[in-house]
Amino acid sequence: MRTSLSEQLGIEHAVFGFTPFPAVAAAISRAGGFGVLGAVRYRAPGRLARDLEWMQGHTGGMPYGVDVVMPARRAEAATEDEVEALIPAAHRRFVRETLARYGVPELPEGDRGSWRITGWLEEVARAQLDVVFDHPVRLVANALGSPPADVIERAHTHGALVAALAGSARHARRHAEAGCDLVVAQGYEAGGHTGEIATMVLTPEIVQAVAPVPVLAAGGIGSGEQIAAGLALGAEGVWLGSIWLTTEEAGLRSAALTAKLLAAGSGDTVRSRALTGKPARQLRTAWTDAWDDPASPGPLPMPLQGLLVAEALSRIQRYEVTELLGTPVGQIVGRMDSVRSVAAVFDELTAGFERAVRRINRMVERGC
Amino acid sequence: MRTSLSEQLGIEHAVFGFTPFPAVAAAISRAGGFGVLGAVRYRAPGRLARDLEWMQGHTGGMPYGVDVVMPARRAEAATEDEVEALIPAAHRRFVRETLARYGVPELPEGDRGSWRITGWLEEVARAQLDVVFDHPVRLVANALGSPPADVIERAHTHGALVAALAGSARHARRHAEAGCDLVVAQGYEAGGHTGEIATMVLTPEIVQAVAPVPVLAAGGIGSGEQIAAGLALGAEGVWLGSIWLTTEEAGLRSAALTAKLLAAGSGDTVRSRALTGKPARQLRTAWTDAWDDPASPGPLPMPLQGLLVAEALSRIQRYEVTELLGTPVGQIVGRMDSVRSVAAVFDELTAGFERAVRRINRMVERGC
Incomplete structure (x- = not known):
């Protein structure tokens, strides 16, 4: 390669x-x-x-x-706090209610959560x-x-x-x-x-x-x-x-998330704006379903949505609330069915590439 | 190959x-x-x-x-007429109104239209x-x-x-x-x-x-x-x-449709149920947009939708109503930019295949 x-x-x-x-x-x-x-x-x-x-x-x-x-374009509000202030109350309520429905505990006092995609x-x-x-x-x-x-x-x-x-x-x-x-x-x-x-x-x-x-x-x-x-x-x-x-x-700190990834098929992802405000493919979960539901207020544009859901996602991950637990992942999740080392993955990639090239070459040679 | x-x-x-x-x-x-x-x-x-x-x-x-x-499964109603009877009046009205909005003429007396995907x-x-x-x-x-x-x-x-x-x-x-x-x-x-x-x-x-x-x-x-x-x-x-x-x-009997296909980019298709009732990729048109609009009653299940829209599509094609004119086509429509013979297409397919195989082989040889 x-x-x-x-x-x-x-x-x-x-x-x-x-x-x-x-x-x-x-x-x-x-x-x-x-x-x-x-x-x-x-x-x-x-x-x-x-x-x-x-x-x-x-x-x-x-x-x-x-x-x-x-x-490339600057957001109108430049700091995280200024952007936070633009989030409507109805959206905050929807997040609170969804978390409550699945009994997701609060973070411990003083912990703002590690999962903040505000980069x-x-x-x-x-x-x-x-x-x-x-x-x-x-x-x-x-x-x-x-x-x-x-x-x-x-x-x-x-x-x-x-x-x-x-x-x-x-x-x-x-x-x-x-x-x-x-x-x-x-x-x-x-x-x-x-x-x-x-x-x-x-x-x-x-x-x-x-x-x-x-x-x-x-x-x-x-x-x-x-x-x-x-x-x-x-x-x-x-x-x-x-x-x-x-x-x-x-x-992955979450054994539950690893288990979900190993079990998922290629049809178990969804392209949703629930994570960042722009369409991003991720594991389909009760969380993405909630945002796709007609009762949802609909995801906010980037960067509001990412800030809106940051603490919620931290809570879901920290307490491993299985139904809601997700991650960005592509359709190849269907072939991720065992935990291996990076080196083992690379060996398989190399072998598969060589197999494919040999296969293609046979298709040319037959034609000679 | x-x-x-x-x-x-x-x-x-x-x-x-x-x-x-x-x-x-x-x-x-x-x-x-x-x-x-x-x-x-x-x-x-x-x-x-x-x-x-x-x-x-x-x-x-x-x-x-x-x-x-x-x-594989039989529809409950077996004949075309029996299936036709299941189509709601609101859907027929939506079709009539959409055609009227774009001034699509009626078919001549006695002509039921050639475009009937009732197979x-x-x-x-x-x-x-x-x-x-x-x-x-x-x-x-x-x-x-x-x-x-x-x-x-x-x-x-x-x-x-x-x-x-x-x-x-x-x-x-x-x-x-x-x-x-x-x-x-x-x-x-x-x-x-x-x-x-x-x-x-x-x-x-x-x-x-x-x-x-x-x-x-x-x-x-x-x-x-x-x-x-x-x-x-x-x-x-x-x-x-x-x-x-x-x-x-x-x-293609329609020069207007050929022109649309040649002009379309890979992003100009949509996966829509408007054609048959099941999701089918096709050229995005004012017709598919109308069915995706919140004001639409929504496509019917197969085989009802195909029967519902059959005459409408015949009229759109016959009179080449450009905005509404579409066809099933994949995302490769973006590379369809000239009218050529099938033999010319085949020559290009063969040459491209050989080019790709040579390219891949170079990537293997470098590694030796």
Whole structure:
């Protein structure tokens, strides 16, 4: 799985692994891929610094990257408290009532909850970037829109490539014009924020739209056969997120959530605005169902929804309220049926890729 | 693009082309693929017989198939008139008002319209099958569920393979257990009836679910690169429907519809129940928007919706009312940007497939 991109980065496989867990990101880089740590859940820059420090010592000298969420446009209200004030009372009531219906306990006094995806507030993302650029990261990815020009310049000065996720050719073109070095074509079947176009159609469309900028195929990729498919579509590499959630290194604090992921089929996800205000694929749960119900006030736009549900999600996770417990994950959750090490996943990816290539070559040879 | 399946059928490429146009189906078989004529729009068995007769003389001796729509479960009301009687007045009014809003003229006296997709009424489908089995068809595909046991037996006696479309591993397993020889894994991005799982995820899932029954990948496939991707995912062949709509042989009677297809991007389709009562991907139009509007009474279940809208769609097509004019088509409509012959499409598919295989092989060789 070598391409000019993997050679440029000095890695063995053009397999980029996105994960919120430093131990997983480090293991991906050690296994020959390229680990990308998702920074969106870090509120305290000190915590991010500590984790990047740790990664630096655990990637075996191999390169790694960081993923931030930074909207190109500024929100009107700039601080978290100002944004909080925009949330309607009816929405707060709906959250309270839904939690009460499932008997979700309150957090202990003084605990605001760890689950705060507020990284897309520009002030938070910029504080994260200050930390990121204190470390020798080789890639900065932006999960939402093109990064601002000064961030791209700063990354390039730092010697890092800049990647941006796109769900349409139009967005991809904007990223390329902004100066991004890589575009991640994120298909409908992906976990997290996705558009409507499936990977099979989106990848070649974006490859054509941004050439010669290299493209990573994302969405629906969790096996070597799917990697071969993504590369056949013209990608220079693949971007995998979901598959790492059930690795040993992920050590999901919640055994109940791991069990739900292992049991889920490909049809058990939903693309819902309940998590962040923008459509994001996630495990379908009683929580997403409640937001889809006609009685729901409907999700708020980003960034309000993320702030609205932050404490609720912390409570659901802390007390492992099974019916409500979810996570962003793609349709490949259907094939996540055992807990394995990152290295074991990589071995399987490599073997599957080679199997797929041999298979395809037989189909050509028969024709000779 | 040779697989054991193409060798079994004696065709050059494991590329199955579904189309409602006999001239396209024949051209696909002549070009080295396997043409499959969609029978669902034929009301009069005599017309179907005439077209199969014609195909027999125009496939250059190569094999071809027919696609019928036959629900495994019988509807309560068996005849078209009995089903018509179940349609609520409010729905008829909504159709009348929507047509009036766009000034769609009435059909001439005595003309019931050609656009009647009533083939899924069992009596209609069975009459079609009587005609089909008068001809040396090599494949009978069922676009909706497993065919009844007696139809499978009849096909096998006739020397024809039986295929069935599936949007989930559960449906695919049911088809295999019923005795189908082939399963078409139809992903979310496909034109026509589709489920929620994208081709990238669905194909390997169905391959695993029904092995050793061969699987055709469908949905999002309109280029040689996409064929390579489908085959890398474990399919023994691919099933393409949309790409033929803008071929010279299709001779879509409506120039306005051809123009809309050529102009449409991958984001210009919608998965809507407005056409048949089950979710089917189609061009997004003012007609599908009207059915998605809060003011709409909502589509009826199959087969009521198809009967409800049949005359309306005939009128829209006959008078080429551009805003309302649509057709089932997949997300690959974005790459349909010129009118070409079926043979030219095939040349491009072959070249793209070879390009993709060479590309993948370079990625392996670099690793050696």
